Amino acid sequence: MTSLKSVVESLLFVADTPLTLDRLCSILEEHDRRDISDTVAELLAEYGEGTRGIYLAEVAGGWQLRSRPENADYLRRLNRSRPYRFSNSSLETLAIVAYRQPITRAEVEYLRGVDSGGVLKTLLEKKMLRILGKKDIPGRPLIYGTSREFLEAFNLKDLASLPTLKEVQELTARDLLEQQEELPLPGLNVNSKE
Amino acid sequence: MTVASPADIILFPDSYQTVYTIRTEAFEGPFDLLLHLIKKNEVDIYNIPIAAITRQYLDYLDVMQELNLDIAGDFLVMASTLIQIKSRMLLPLPPDEEIGEEDLEDPRAELVRRLLEYQKYREAAVSLAQRELLGRDTFVRDFAAPELAEIEPEQERLEVELFELIEAFRRVLATVPEQTFHEVGAEGLSIADRINELLLLLQGTDAAVFENLFIGSATREQVIITFLAILELCRLNMVRLAQARSFGSILVIPTLLDAAAEAVTEEDLDRDFA
Numbered sequence: 483m484t485s486l487k488s489v490v491e492s493l494l495f496v497a498d499t500p501l502t503l504d505r506l507c508s509i510l511e512e513h514d515r516r517d518i519s520d521t522v523a524e525l526l527a528e529y530g531e532g533t534r535g536i537y538l539a540e541v542a543g544g545w546q547l548r549s550r551p552e553n554a555d556y557l558r559r560l561n562r563s564r565p566y567r568f569s570n571s572s573l574e575t576l577a578i579v580a581y582r583q584p585i586t587r588a589e590v591e592y593l594r595g596v597d598s599g600g601v602l603k604t605l606l607e608k609k610m611l612r613i614l615g616k617k618d619i620p621g622r623p624l625i626y627g628t629s630r631e632f633l634e635a636f637n638l639k640d641l642a643s644l645p646t647l648k649e650v651q652e653l654t655a656r657d658l659l660e661q662q663e664e665l666p667l668p669g670l671n672v673n674s675k676e
Numbered sequence: 677m678t679v680a681s682p683a684d685i686i687l688f689p690d691s692y693q694t695v696y697t698i699r700t701e702a703f704e705g706p707f708d709l710l711l712h713l714i715k716k717n718e719v720d721i722y723n724i725p726i727a728a729i730t731r732q733y734l735d736y737l738d739v740m741q742e743l744n745l746d747i748a749g750d751f752l753v754m755a756s757t758l759i760q761i762k763s764r765m766l767l768p769l770p771p772d773e774e775i776g777e778e779d780l781e782d783p784r785a786e787l788v789r790r791l792l793e794y795q796k797y798r799e800a801a802v803s804l805a806q807r808e809l810l811g812r813d814t815f816v817r818d819f820a821a822p823e824l825a826e827i828e829p830e831q832e833r834l835e836v837e838l839f840e841l842i843e844a845f846r847r848v849l850a851t852v853p854e855q856t857f858h859e860v861g862a863e864g865l866s867i868a869d870r871i872n873e874l875l876l877l878l879q880g881t882d883a884a885v886f887e888n889l890f891i892g893s894a895t896r897e898q899v900i901i902t903f904l905a906i907l908e909l910c911r912l913n914m915v916r917l918a919q920a921r922s923f924g925s926i927l928v929i930p931t932l933l934d935a936a937a938e939a940v941t942e943e944d945l946d947r948d949f950a
Contacts (some may be wrong), residue, residue: 489792498817539814550811571704581800595791596705596750606913613912637808645803647796 486513490521498635500544542633543640576602576610576632580644583627584614590626602626610635707755707794708738714791724784726765730758761787787908841886844926845903848890852899865898870905878915878930886917886926910942 493509494501503522508517520539522545529538529547539548549557571594574599578593579585590598605611605624614627628641638644703709713732716722737751764783808814841911889906893899906928909915916929 495817546816548810549815551808554813554815557815568805570801573805574704574798577797577804578799580804581797593790593797594705595707595754595790595794613914635810636804637814638809646802647800 486510486517487521487524491525494525494538494545494547497546500539500542501548502544505544539637540639541637542630546634556630571596571598571601572605572610575605576628579611579626580603580628580632580641581647584617584625585627586617586623586625588623683695703736706751707791708798709733709751710754711795711798712792720787724788726758726762726784730755730762733758757787840919841926844886845899848887848893849896849899850901852894852896865901867901867905867908870901871909874902874905874909875914875930879929883918883927883929886928889928 489510490506493506503515503519506518506522507513507589520577525538526538529536532550535550536547537550539546541548564600574594575598578590578659582589582593586597587602590602601610606613609629609631611626612629614625616622617625629640632638633640693700703712710729710733713729713736714724717725717728717732719725719729734755737755740751761783810816874889877889887907890902893902906915906917909928910917914931916931918927918929919925920927
């Protein structure tokens with residue numbers, strides 16, 4: 483009989499997206515949820531020892547086998563596809579959406595001080611952002627948020643694991659944007675429509 | 677600050693365009709330029725010498741305008757804000773009884789708040805870029821094992837070419853009977869209405885066959901509206917078109933979660949990406 487650990491490892495190896503605990507449990511229905519979660523923890527520890535070329539990354543609410551970042555130079559020679567490239571304006575916009583979502587285009591532009599329609603569109607096309615719905619204010623503007631692909635691309639477990647913003651002393655802004663609540667953390671379920 | 681030298685202009689006929697691109701990369705926007713000036717002059721962000729900074733800011737704008745007139749839109753708004761702040765600082769405060777809280781605040785406070793807020797996100801952007809990026813620092817296997825691909829042919833979807841989409845549309849259009857009589861009266865179906873109908877139809881399904889979305893579209897006009905609605909949905913990234921195999925039926929795959937499957941109006945479509 484094959485061990486649960488070997489099964490989970492195989493699943494992680496073959497899966498093309500990060501596998502969540504829920505997904506693993508639905509595949510391995512004959513096993514206990516706790517056993518599966520313990521098994522993943524074991525694998526995490528084993529891959530974490532750092533002797534192998536791959537490690538188990540905790541991304542987008544699940545786990546995915548990834549190559550070690552130290553080996554990136556060699557892998558780039560292997561991989562002919564162009565790497566993800568983000569312009570400064572893309573990164574700026576992504577950061578604002580990531581920390582302030584759900585957010586409208588007007589709010590992004592207020593924070594950046596420049597027209598951001600083009601950048602938002604590009605980020606939507608790259609699937610880094612998604613439309614969460616429409617805001618219940620005059621004009622019903624679209625609300626943007628980050629996607630699962632964003633978490634995957636930036637090696638983030640969930641939105642709560644975004645690096646904390648450097649707090650600005652004293653003059654913590656209290657302006658028209660402050661009407662929004664705290665960031666919708668944690669996790670991916672930020673489908674709020676306001 | 678470099679300006680295109682004559683040599684550049686001879687070498688590259690569209691050097692204005694080239695310089696323009698470099699410039700926008702250097703400064704993402706007015707905040708970026710202002711922060712740069714504040715840093716360069718080593719002044720306290722809480723106590724910005726507005727006159728000096730504004731003068732330098734306008735000098736930058738001058739050079740930018742020499743290169744390309746269009747780029748200064750957002751920058752000009754900031755220039756007028758700076759000048760307004762300066763004039764408010766110069767004006768005496770109104771008589772006592774009229775002083776509200778707003779008037780007592782340093783005219784620069786609002787600008788400083790926004791600059792600091794912007795700086796916060798700019799730093800966040802830098803730290804995002806320093807993470808172990810997928811496809812740059814860390815890689816995943818991006819292919820399905822061949823044997824699995826055979827078991828699950830659906831996994832191997834081909835993206836639909838424009839030509840095939842038009843072919844499919846022609847096929848649908850051909851099934852609509854030629855109308856031989858003259859009809860009076862407007863049909864009143866808009867693309868936005870049809871988009872909402874389609875979204876309802878697609879809700880909860882994995883994919884729908886392209887042709888099936890035309891069921892119930894009896895007239896040529898309705899067929900065309902349905903087709904335009906599908907294109908619009910595509911453009912908004914709300915559906916994806918794919919084929920399981922070459923020349924197979926075209927599948928319309930909803931890409932949005934239920935939260936966004938809310939009514940979409942024509943203004944929505946144009947407003948953000950006009």
